[in-house]
Amino acid sequence: MFILKSEIQFDTAHYLSGYTGKCANLHGHRYRVIAKVASDTLHTDGQLRGMVEDFGTIKQALREIEKLFDHKLLIENNEEGHDVAQQLTEGPTDFDLFMVPYRPTAEEMSRHIYQLLKEMSIRVCEVEVFETPTNSCSYSEGSACSK
Numbered sequence: 001m002f003i004l005k006s007e008i009q010f011d012t013a014h015y016l017s018g019y020t021g022k023c024a025n026l027h028g029h030r031y032r033v034i035a036k037v038a039s040d041t042l043h044t045d046g047q048l049r050g051m052v053e054d055f056g057t058i059k060q061a062l063r064e065i066e067k068l069f070d071h072k073l074l075i076e077n078n079e080e081g082h083d084v085a086q087q088l089t090e091g092p093t094d095f096d097l098f099m100v101p102y103r104p105t106a107e108e109m110s111r112h113i114y115q116l117l118k119e120m121s122i123r124v125c126e127v128e129v130f131e132t133p134t135n136s137c138s139y140s141e142g143s144a145c146s147k
């Protein structure tokens with residue numbers, strides 16, 4: 001089994017609505033995202049000979065993810081989120097918001113990024129999102145990285 005790992009990092013703000021504690025307040029993280037692509041076999045000819053996948057292809061997809069999240073404020077797409085978004089965009093500053101259909105936890109973000117990579121035809125088997133240097137969540141479907 002070969003497992004490729006590729007990483008990106010981005011700075012993103014969020015808050016957890018309906019949460020009691022300091023994560024209810026608006027704050028930011030330096031997120032680290034590690035995507036894994038697994039294969040039992042390597043390509044046997046052409047450009048990809050001896051490879052699972054071109055690292056450049058994975059990195060390009062991760063850059064798209066980075067563009068989506070970097071220097072954005074994640075807001076849960078619900079009634080409260082709409083109120084917050086309205087207040088933030090009515091003023092003189094045009095904040096760059098990213099409305100997401102989930103509470104923006106490391107768990108939900110890892111699943112979202114996994115799904116986005118799949119849609120970009122990356123044969124991803126696991127996505128790990130570090131919210132802090134010591135806390136992360138990994139998302140995979142089944143046991144795709146270790147079958």
Ligand SMILES: [Zn+2]
Pocket residue numbers: 014023027028029131
């Ligand atoms: Zn946080």
